[in-house]
Amino acid sequence: MESRVLKPMLAVYVVAFILFLYGPFFVLWILSFQQGPDGGPQFPITEWSTYWYRQIFGLTPPSRIAPLPVGEALVRSLILAFMTMVTSTVLGVMSAQAFRRKFRGSGFVFYLIVLGMMVPGVLTGLGTSLLANNVFEITRHWYTTAFATHVAYTFPFAFLVMLAILNRFDSSVEEAAWSLGVSPWKTFRKVTFPLIFPGVLSAMLFAFTLSFDEFPRSLFAAGGTEDQTLPLAIYGTFSVEIHPNIFAFGVLTTLFSFALLSVYGILMGLSVRRARKLAMQEEIA
Amino acid sequence: MSDVTVAAKRQGPSWLILPGIVWMALFMVVPIAMICYVSFWTQTTFNISSTPTLASWKQFFSSDTYTGALWTTVRIWLIVLATTFIIGYPTALFVGLFVKSKTLSTVLLVVCVIPFWTSFLIRVLAWRPMLGKEGAINIILLKLHIISQPIEVLLFTELSVIIGMSQIYCVFMVGPIAFMLGRIDRNIIEAARDLGAGFGRIFWKIIFPLSLPGVVVGAIFVSVMVLGEFATSGALSGRKVNLLGNIIVTQVGSLKWAMASVTGVILTVFMGMVIAGFLRIVDLKQEL
Numbered sequence: 287m288e289s290r291v292l293k294p295m296l297a298v299y300v301v302a303f304i305l306f307l308y309g310p311f312f313v314l315w316i317l318s319f320q321q322g323p324d325g326g327p328q329f330p331i332t333e334w335s336t337y338w339y340r341q342i343f344g345l346t347p348p349s350r351i352a353p354l355p356v357g358e359a360l361v362r363s364l365i366l367a368f369m370t371m372v373t374s375t376v377l378g379v380m381s382a383q384a385f386r387r388k389f390r391g392s393g394f395v396f397y398l399i400v401l402g403m404m405v406p407g408v409l410t411g412l413g414t415s416l417l418a419n420n421v422f423e424i425t426r427h428w429y430t431t432a433f434a435t436h437v438a439y440t441f442p443f444a445f446l447v448m449l450a451i452l453n454r455f456d457s458s459v460e461e462a463a464w465s466l467g468v469s470p471w472k473t474f475r476k477v478t479f480p481l482i483f484p485g486v487l488s489a490m491l492f493a494f495t496l497s498f499d500e501f502p503r504s505l506f507a508a509g510g511t512e513d514q515t516l517p518l519a520i521y522g523t524f525s526v527e528i529h530p531n532i533f534a535f536g537v538l539t540t541l542f543s544f545a546l547l548s549v550y551g552i553l554m555g556l557s558v559r560r561a562r563k564l565a566m567q568e569e570i571a
Numbered sequence: 572m573s574d575v576t577v578a579a580k581r582q583g584p585s586w587l588i589l590p591g592i593v594w595m596a597l598f599m600v601v602p603i604a605m606i607c608y609v610s611f612w613t614q615t616t617f618n619i620s621s622t623p624t625l626a627s628w629k630q631f632f633s634s635d636t637y638t639g640a641l642w643t644t645v646r647i648w649l650i651v652l653a654t655t656f657i658i659g660y661p662t663a664l665f666v667g668l669f670v671k672s673k674t675l676s677t678v679l680l681v682v683c684v685i686p687f688w689t690s691f692l693i694r695v696l697a698w699r700p701m702l703g704k705e706g707a708i709n710i711i712l713l714k715l716h717i718i719s720q721p722i723e724v725l726l727f728t729e730l731s732v733i734i735g736m737s738q739i740y741c742v743f744m745v746g747p748i749a750f751m752l753g754r755i756d757r758n759i760i761e762a763a764r765d766l767g768a769g770f771g772r773i774f775w776k777i778i779f780p781l782s783l784p785g786v787v788v789g790a791i792f793v794s795v796m797v798l799g800e801f802a803t804s805g806a807l808s809g810r811k812v813n814l815l816g817n818i819i820v821t822q823v824g825s826l827k828w829a830m831a832s833v834t835g836v837i838l839t840v841f842m843g844m845v846i847a848g849f850l851r852i853v854d855l856k857q858e859l
Contacts, residue, residue, distance in 0.1 A: 292770065296665040300679065303662045306738060307686055310697035313707045317700055328705045377591045384588035395588060398595050404791075404846070405599060405839075406799020408816045412835050413602020416609050416828060420619070438598040441591065499690050501802060502816075506823065520692045524806050528699065536693035543688030 311540075318533040323349040327528045338534035351529050356519050362428055363498055363516035369429070370436040370497035375489045377437070378444025379482075382452050383474075402442040410435050411506025418507075428515055432508040436497045443496060444489035451485030483557050491550050495543070603839060610832035619828045627829040631837070637818060637830075641837065644814045647732060647804070648797045648845075654737040655793050656786065659744030663785070666745065667752025668778065680749065683742045691739075695803050698735045702726040702807075727809035735807045740796055744789035751785030752778070787853045794845050798838065 317327060322337025323346070340346045341353050381399065385392065414435050418426050426432070459481070463473040479486070501517035508515060514522070516539075523532055613622040631637045662683075670676040686694065701707050702725040709721040724730055755778065763773045801816030810817075815838045822831035 293665075293669050296661055296669055299661050300665045303658065303741075304682060306658070307683065307742070309707070310694065310701045310738070311686065311689065313700050314693070314697040328700050328703060329707065329710055377594060380587040381591035384585050384591075387585075389585045389588070395592060398600070399591060402595055402599050404795050405603070406795065406816070406842070408799050408801060408819050409606065409835050409839060410599055410602055412819060412823065412831060413604075413606045414598060415823075416605045416832065417602055419828075420609070420621075421605070434594075434598040435602075438595060441594065445591070495688075501692060502799065505820070517690060517692055520690060520696075521802070524692070524696070528696065532693065532696060533700075536689055536697070539693065540689045547688070 314533045314536055317530055318537045320530040320533075322346070322530065323351050325530060327530050327533065338529070338531045339538070341531050342535055342538065351531070354519065354523065354531050354535055355514070356516060356535065359514045359516045359519035362514070366428055366433060366436065366515060367494045367498040369433055370440055371490050371494040373433075374437045374441035374444045374493040375486060377441045378448045378489050378493075379486065381441075381445050382448035385449055386452055386455075386457075399442050399445050402438050407435070407439065407500065407502030408506070410438060411503045414503075414507045426507055426509040426513070428504065428508040428513045432504045432513070432515070435503040435507045436500055439500065439503060440493035440496045443492040447489040447492060448482070448485055451482050455482065481561075484554055487550060487553055487557070491547075495546070606832045606835040606839070608832075609828060610836045612829050612832075614827060614829035617826050627833045630830065631833045636813070637834070640813045640815050640818045640834075641841075643729075643812060644798065644816075644838075645841075647729070647736070647812070647814065648794060650733055651736045651740065651797050652790060652793055654733065655741040655744045656790070658737060659741045659789065660748060660786075662741075663745045663748035663752060663782075664778075667749035667782075668755065676749070676753070680746070683745055687742070692802060692806075694739060695735060695806050698731065698738075698807055699726065702731050702734065726807070727811060729808065729812050731807040732804045732812050735803050736797060736800065739803065740793045743792040743796070744786075747788035747792070748782050748785035751782045755781050784853045787849050791846055791849050794849070795842065798842050798845070 316331065317329070318338060319334050319336065320327070320331055320338065321333035321335045322341065325332050325335075325337075337346060341351075342356070344353060385396070414431050415426055418424050418431050424430070455478075459477055460473055463477050464470070468476070499517060500515075501521065504515045504518055505521065508518065520532065520535075609619065610627060611623045611625065612619045612627075613624045614627060666676050666679045670679065689697075699706070703709070704721045704723055704726070706726065708725060709718075712718045713721065725734075759777055760773055763777055768776070799816055800814055801820050804812045804814045804817055805820075815834050818834045819831045819838075822828070822834065
C-alpha cells in the first residue's frame with residue numbers, strides 16, 4: 287500500500303513545513319543576543335550579549351541608538367485590548383443569546399456580524415477616520431475611534447465562539463430554574479453563565495490577543511504620536527534603521543503571549559475541575 | 572402563549588441582538604459607505620470638500636501607478652493563494668488524515684499556531700535577517716557550497732513579499748483543510764481500498780472533493796488577508812511592491828483622502844467579487 291511510503295514522506299514534509307514556519311523565529315532569537323550597541327541586525331554574531339534586552343528596560347548607558355519607544359505604547363495597548371475584550375465579549379454573549387431562537391432577519395444579521403472579521407482593517411480604519419474627520423468632526427484617539435474599530439473586528443470572533451458554545455448548551459437546566467420561579471436575569475447569572483464560562487474565557491482570549499496585535503485599524507483610526515499603540519510604535523521603527531532591539535522586543539512579546547496563554551490554560555483547567563466537582567457533588571447528593 | 576414560546580423568550584429575548592447590530596452598522600457599514608461617498612468628493616491640495624466629482628476616479632484609471640497597483644495586488648494575491656495551498660495541503664493531509672492519534676494532530680496544530688503569539692509586524696520583520704544578502708539562507712547555502720555568490724533577489728523584491736506572505740498565511744489554509752479531512756468517514760476510504768482503488772484514485776475521487784469546503788474556507792481567509800495587506804509588502808519589498816493597501820496608506824499620509832477612498836472602493840468591490848466567487852464553488856451553509 288502506498289501509505290507505507292506516503293506517510294513517512296508526508297511526515298518529513300511536515301517537519302520541513304514547521305522549519306519554514308519557525309525559521310525566521312530562530313534567526314530572530316539568535317540575533318536578539320547580538321553584541322551591542324554596535325552589532326547590527328544581521329549575521330555574524332560579533333559577540334553574544336544581553337545588551338539589547340537590557341536596553342529595552344533602560345539598564346544600559348545611553349548610546350547613539352535610541353531605545354524603543356514602547357513603554358507608554360505598551361500601556362495603551364494593554365488598556366485598549368482590555369476595553370476591547372470586555373466590550374466584545376459582552377456583545378458576543380448578548381448576540382449569541384439572541385440567536386438561540388430564530389428571529390426574522392437572523393440570517394442577515396449573522397452575515398452582518400461575521401463580515402466584521404472579513405473586512406480588511408485598511409477599509410474600516412479609513413472609513414472610520416473619514417467619518418471622524420468630516421462628519422462628526424472629532425479628534426481620533428486610540429480609546430475612541432480605534433477602540434470602536436477594534437470591537438467591530440473582535441466582536442464577530444467572540445460571537446462565533448459563544449454561538450458554538452450555546453448551540454451545544456442543554457437548556458433543560460435553565461428551564462428547571464424558571465419553573466422554580468427564578469428570574470431570567472438571575473438564572474443567567476447563576477445557571478447559564480457558569481456553564482458557558484469556558485466559552486466566555488475563549489472569547490475573551492480571542493478578543494484580547496486580536497486587539498493587542500491589531501495594526502491596520504489603529505494606524506488609521508488612532509490619532510498622532512500621543513496615540514501610539516504598541517504595533518504602531520513597532521511600525522514606526524520600520525522606516526528607520528533596524529537594530530537588534532526590535533528582535534529582543536519580539537522575543538519578549540512572544541514570552542508575554544506564552545504567559546497570557548498559560549493564565550488562560552490555568553483558568554480553563556480550574557473551571558473544568560470546578561464543573562467536575564459540582565457534578566460529582568450532585569451525584570453524591 | 573404556550574410554554575414553548577415563554578421558554579424561548581426567556582432564553583434569548585431578541586432585543587439582545589440590538590447592541591451588536593448597532594455597533595456593526597455604525598463602525599463597519601457606515602464607514603464603508605462613507606468611503607464610497609468620499610470617493611466622489613473634490614480633492615484640493617490639503618483638504619476635501621463634498622462637491623461631487625469623478626476626478627479621482629478618472630485619475631485612478633488613467634495613472635499607471637494606480638492601475639499598476641491593482642494588477643500587482645491581483646498577481647500577488649493569486650500567487651500567494653497558490654503557494655499557501657501547495658505548501659499547506661500536504662501538511663493538512665498529514666494532520667487531518669494520516670495521523671491516527673488525536674493528541675498528535677492537536678499538538679501539530681498547536682505547533683502551527685504558536686508563531687501567531689509573536690506580533691504580526693515582528694513576524695514580518697523577522698524575514699529580513701533571513702533573506703538578506705548576508706542573511707541566514709545565503710549563509711547556509713554558501714556554507715553548503717550550493718551557491719558561490721549570495722543570492723540578492725531574495726530581499727526587497729516581489730519574491731520576498733511572496734515568501735513572507737506565504738509563511739504568514741499558510742496556516743490559515745492548513746487549519747480548515749485539516750478540519751474537513753478529519754471529518755471524512757474512514758470507512759469510505761476502506762471500502763474504496765477493498766474494491767481495489769489505488770491511493771491516487773482514492774485521493775482524487777474521495778479525499779480531495781470532500782476536503783474542498785476546507786480549501787474554500789482557507790482560500791477565503793488567505794484572500795481577505797492578502798488583499799488587505801500593506802505592511803508585509805512595504806517592509807519586505809523596500810517600497811518597490813505597491814499593493815492597493817500601500818496606495819491607501821500613502822494617499823492618506825499625504826492627505827489625499829479622495830484618492831484613498833477610490834482605492835478603497837476598488838478594493839472592496841474586488842474583494843466582494845472574490846468572496847462571492849468562492850462561495851459559488853461550495854455552499855458553505857450546507858457543508859457546515
